[in-house]
Amino acid sequence: xPSSAQAAAAPRLELERFLPYRLSVLSNRVSGAxxxxxxxxxxxxxxxxxxxxxxxxxxxxxxxxxxxRTAMDKVxxxxxxxxxxxxxxxxxxxxxxxxxxxxxxxxxxxQAIYDEIAPLALHLEELFLSALTPLERAAFxxxxxxxxxxASLLGANP
Amino acid sequence: xPSSAQAAAAPRLELERFLPYRLSVLSNRVSGAxxxxxxxxxxxxxxxxxxxxxxxxxxxxxxxxxxxRTAMDKVxxxxxxxxxxxxxxxxxxxxxxxxxxxxxxxxxxxQAIYDEIAPLALHLEELFLSALTPLERAAFxxxxxxxxxxASLLGANP
DNA sequence: TGTGCTTAGTTGCAAATGAAACTATATCGC
DNA sequence: GCGATATAGTTTCATTTGCAACTAAGCACA
Numbered sequence: 001x002p003s004s005a006q007a008a009a010a011p012r013l014e015l016e017r018f019l020p021y022r023l024s025v026l027s028n029r030v031s032g033a034x035x036x037x038x039x040x041x042x043x044x045x046x047x048x049x050x051x052x053x054x055x056x057x058x059x060x061x062x063x064x065x066x067x068x069r070t071a072m073d074k075v076x077x078x079x080x081x082x083x084x085x086x087x088x089x090x091x092x093x094x095x096x097x098x099x100x101x102x103x104x105x106x107x108x109x110x111q112a113i114y115d116e117i118a119p120l121a122l123h124l125e126e127l128f129l130s131a132l133t134p135l136e137r138a139a140f141x142x143x144x145x146x147x148x149x150x151a152s153l154l155g156a157n158p
Numbered sequence: 159x160p161s162s163a164q165a166a167a168a169p170r171l172e173l174e175r176f177l178p179y180r181l182s183v184l185s186n187r188v189s190g191a192x193x194x195x196x197x198x199x200x201x202x203x204x205x206x207x208x209x210x211x212x213x214x215x216x217x218x219x220x221x222x223x224x225x226x227r228t229a230m231d232k233v234x235x236x237x238x239x240x241x242x243x244x245x246x247x248x249x250x251x252x253x254x255x256x257x258x259x260x261x262x263x264x265x266x267x268x269q270a271i272y273d274e275i276a277p278l279a280l281h282l283e284e285l286f287l288s289a290l291t292p293l294e295r296a297a298f299x300x301x302x303x304x305x306x307x308x309a310s311l312l313g314a315n316p
Numbered sequence: 317t318g319t320g321c322t323t324a325g326t327t328g329c330a331a332a333t334g335a336a337a338c339t340a341t342a343t344c345g346c
Numbered sequence: 347g348c349g350a351t352a353t354a355g356t357t358t359c360a361t362t363t364g365c366a367a368c369t370a371a372g373c374a375c376a
Contacts, residue, residue, distance in 0.1 A: 013276040015212050015227060019283045020189045022302055025229045027181035029309040034178055045332085054173050064354060069173060071183045075334070078355060100341045100354040118171040125177045131308035132301065140301045143294055144180055150289035151187040203362090222324060233364070236325060258324040258371045322373075332363070343352075 034124050038117050043087075047072060047080040049117065052089065052106065056114035059105035062095065066104065089113060192282050196275050201245075205230060205238040207275065210247065210264065214272035217263040220253070224262065247271060 015021050031046065038044050044052070050070045055061060061069070067077045081104060084090040089110035092102045106114055129137055173179050189204065196202050202210070208228045213219060219227070225235045239262060242248040247268035250260045264272055287295055 011280060012215065013211060013280055014215055015208075018211075018279070019286060020185070020192055020279075021208075021228075022306065023181065023185035024189055026302065026306050026309055027178070027185040028229070029306075031178045031182055033309070033312060047332095050173075050179075053171060053176075053179075057170065057172055062354075070179075071186070073334075074355065075357095076332095078357095079332090082356090098342070098354085102355090121176070121178075122169065122171055127312060128177060128305060128308055131304045136301055136304070139297055140305075143290065143298045143301070144184065146289045146294070147286060147298075148180065148184050148187075150286055151184055151191070154191060154285060205362095220324075231364080232325065233327090236327090237362090240326090256324085256372070260324090318376090320374090322371105324371080325369085327368075328366090330363100330365090333361080335360090336358090338357070339355085341352105341354080344350085346348090346350105 030128060034121055037120055037124065042113055042117065044113075044117075045080070045083075047076050048084055051077060051080045051084060051104075052110060052114050053118070053121075055090070055104055055106050056111070056118060060103040062101040062103060064101065084110070188286060192279055195278055195282065200271055200275065202271075202275075203238070203241075205234050206242055209235060209238045209242060209262075210268060210272050211276070211279075213248070213262055213264050214269070214276060218261040220259040220261060222259065242268070 035046050035049070038049060039046075050072060051066055054066055054069050058069075063074065063077050063081055066072075066081075067074045070077070072080075081090060081092075085092060088107055090104055091107050092104055095101045095103060132140060193204050193207070196207060197204075208230060209224055212224055212227050221232065221235050221239055224230075224239075225232045228235070230238075239248060239250075243250060246265055248262055249265050250262055253259045253261060290298060
């Protein structure tokens with residue numbers, strides 16, 4: 001038995017209590033449940049939906065800006081954009097002063113899909129969050145923000 | 159302007175505040191930062207590490223039990239187990255009474271790796287969580303548990 | 317004992333992903 | 347203006363993933 005002076009045994013690694021594991025499971029379940037609602041119905045992958053979601057909120061972003069805001073990498077964005085262009089859900093206009101980049105925005109068709117999915121997504125989010133009281137929600141929000149900040153301080157990887 | 163009676167405009171979908179998005183980004187950053195520490199050093203993929211992590215904690219599980227505990231699917235587990243067997247980090251013994259399944263456990267070699275990674279993983283978790291006060295941690299823990307429970311109530315998919 | 321149903325785990329194949337190389341344009345230093 | 351360097355976005359290729367089909371073993375009940 002450790003002497004009372006040093007104590008603090010290294011805690012065992014229990015998966016069920018391990019932060020990365022819990023985050024990953026929760027994240028997959030939540031995203032998965034929402035994706036299930038739109039993926040087959042609109043033939044839309046998760047990356048595609050992410051791109052549409054950000055452009056629905058703020059149009060006329062370049063691919064690079066989309067990548068930044070969604071925390072996706074540029075290849076992923078490029079591919080999602082291509083398939084969305086092909087499906088005429090997105091349109092692209094050359095940037096007037098920079099021939100390398102282009103502004104992306106939803107077409108009417110894309111907008112219509114966005115307008116259908118967005119409330120649905122918010123509704124499902126609401127359903128998840130209904131497990132928490134308003135106070136708990138506010139607390140969770142704050143804690144997530146702190147952890148996200150810490151993650152970008154440490155990881156610095158995206 | 160909405161009449162005071164109905165109010166409650168549908169909130170816009172802002173990615174930065176959207177739960178699935180925030181969870182996904184945070185989860186990827188945290189898991190990624192930890193994976194970076196072991197993946198190249200030990201030539202270990204995330205699924206492989208998950209299998210080792212659960213068997214390090216509780217040996218002699220079948221592949222099915224590993225899948226349940228890690229929330230991975232059985233194909234993923236099967237493949238991770240195969241490569242771990244090949245690397246002699248895992249061993250497999252036939253279940254005496256059920257020829258279909260087998261008990262898995264770490265070999266000495268696997269255990270040595272586990273013993274090296276586990277403290278490192280816990281240390282990094284600690285680093286992330288050091289952004290929170292002890293009280294905040296406890297709160298976060300409780301909120302995550304509530305949300306996880308809600309997710310399995312709703313999603314019911316894995 | 318045998319016929320049909322369930323479960324554990326593997327395999328095959330198509331699609332998704334990620335890293336690195338590549339193209340095209342822009343900018344900097346001179 | 348011109349070579350060197352940087353940036354936006356795409357393509358290529360090897361790897362990883364996920365689904366569905368499959369094999370093999372147990373179970374159940376006649």
